[in-house]
Amino acid sequence: MKRICNLSTFTFLIIYLMIILVTSCKTEDPNKPKLPPLLTTSAITNITQNTANCGGTVISDNGLDVTARGVCWSLKPNPTINDSISKDSLGMGEFRSSISRLIDDTTYYVRAYATNTDGTAYGFQVTFKTLASVLPVLTTTVATDIAISTATSGGNITFNGGSAITARGVCWSTSQNPTILNDKTSDGVNTGTFTSNIDNLIAGTTYYLRAYATNKTGIGYGIQTTFKTQYIHGTVTDIDGNVYNTVIIGTQNWMTENLKTTKYKDGTTIPLVTDGTAWKALATGGYCLYNNAATYKSTYGALYNWYSVNTGILAPEGWHVSTNAEWSTLVANLGTSISVAKELTNSSGFNALRGGCRNYTGSFNYVGANGYWWSSNEYNTTNAWPRYLMSGYDNLFGYDYQKGSGYSVRCVKD
Numbered sequence: 001m002k003r004i005c006n007l008s009t010f011t012f013l014i015i016y017l018m019i020i021l022v023t024s025c026k027t028e029d030p031n032k033p034k035l036p037p038l039l040t041t042s043a044i045t046n047i048t049q050n051t052a053n054c055g056g057t058v059i060s061d062n063g064l065d066v067t068a069r070g071v072c073w074s075l076k077p078n079p080t081i082n083d084s085i086s087k088d089s090l091g092m093g094e095f096r097s098s099i100s101r102l103i104d105d106t107t108y109y110v111r112a113y114a115t116n117t118d119g120t121a122y123g124f125q126v127t128f129k130t131l132a133s134v135l136p137v138l139t140t141t142v143a144t145d146i147a148i149s150t151a152t153s154g155g156n157i158t159f160n161g162g163s164a165i166t167a168r169g170v171c172w173s174t175s176q177n178p179t180i181l182n183d184k185t186s187d188g189v190n191t192g193t194f195t196s197n198i199d200n201l202i203a204g205t206t207y208y209l210r211a212y213a214t215n216k217t218g219i220g221y222g223i224q225t226t227f228k229t230q231y232i233h234g235t236v237t238d239i240d241g242n243v244y245n246t247v248i249i250g251t252q253n254w255m256t257e258n259l260k261t262t263k264y265k266d267g268t269t270i271p272l273v274t275d276g277t278a279w280k281a282l283a284t285g286g287y288c289l290y291n292n293a294a295t296y297k298s299t300y301g302a303l304y305n306w307y308s309v310n311t312g313i314l315a316p317e318g319w320h321v322s323t324n325a326e327w328s329t330l331v332a333n334l335g336t337s338i339s340v341a342k343e344l345t346n347s348s349g350f351n352a353l354r355g356g357c358r359n360y361t362g363s364f365n366y367v368g369a370n371g372y373w374w375s376s377n378e379y380n381t382t383n384a385w386p387r388y389l390m391s392g393y394d395n396l397f398g399y400d401y402q403k404g405s406g407y408s409v410r411c412v413k414d
Helices: 002-024 276-281 294-300 324-333 340-347
Strands: 038-041 052-060 068-074 093-099 107-116 119-122 126-129 137-140 151-159 167-173 192-198 206-214 219-221 225-228 232-237 243-249 252-255 319-321 371-378 383-389 411-413
Touching: 038 107, 038 119, 052 068, 052 107, 068 093, 093 107, 137 206, 137 219, 151 167, 151 206, 151 225, 167 192, 252 324, 319 371, 324 371, 324 383, 340 383
Parallel strands: none
Antiparallel strands: 038 052, 052 093, 068 107, 107 119, 107 126, 137 151, 151 192, 167 206, 206 219, 206 225, 232 243, 243 252, 252 411, 319 411, 371 383
16 A cells, blocks of 8 residues: 555655656747737927927737837938837826937937737838027126126026027126127126126226027027116215315216315405305405305305306315316217216216306396306406206206306316
8 A cells, every 4th residue: 555655745746747858849839829919109299499399109018018118219211229219107008208318300200009918010200400509598697796896697598499508697888788808707608697707897888798608509688678788986075175076987087076176276256246246346366155044055055157167266175167178078088878967967976966057147046946167268358168957958068158257166186
């Protein structure tokens, strides 16, 4: 009985080994057909310089799970999964694919693909061409932190134009529409916002400014903006001890207040004439205050006849009463503003205080509305050249008028 049991066990092992051997030696039927998925390729959409969208639809998995799907693309026809591919989930049905890192203005070939255990199949081939690069799109940041010789600006590159940004910054000039051939900054190569530090500017000067960005196509510019640097300020003191603020505009150093001295710089007292008849009769130097009221002096200074100007000693030491030509230079130095009056009154720092006048007959007029300033230039034996601003007008006018008139005075450093 024991021998029979041992024989049966031996027989069972022999049979089991034969089964394993037969199984391991079995070969796949070479005539069995392969059944990869069946699919289509979608049309190309949303084409840009560097990207596009495509996709496909897996119509049948042929009874085997789809383990990968997406699109493949190449510069050559009939791309495969050995070229650039996207990976877009699994299974049956429609899928969408994003194609990226493309070269602008280039033709590409695309096919959808899907894989199961029997292999990889492809949809029909489609082609498309990426858009050509254009100039970058950007904005210019309005200048801030404006000082005598520096300012801060920058820009924002909202679109690189389809190719990499190779340079960016701002450019500026005293002429309109500056380019990178003018002064410029260099502020990196990325898109988005950037800040530019501008230096080596001239005090009291109007500048035109644009942001720029460069790509393979060329140079794009933001909208032009303008800014004006601050003026250089100082002070000067007259013989009476009155302290005046000053400003450098261009190459000229002007008082920013009307003269109010009661003495010539040699110490001689200038006659104060209040009576209208006496004023009309003057043929020598004299001064007055508007309406003979001391309250006007601190704001508007004094009113002098031209005879006091002609002495050559009315201005503080080292300074002189402005000439007609110096007034013209002042206007030229203010730049291209459409309103010289506004420049003189506000933004230039000149602070054109409109002190009115005293007519040569002795009457007072126009304080706060009109400003009149003597130049040191004579017109003829009875008249000299003043400059004036009139309410409602943008210009600085010049004309000849009677020397006995009482006008304000501005001085320029020698």
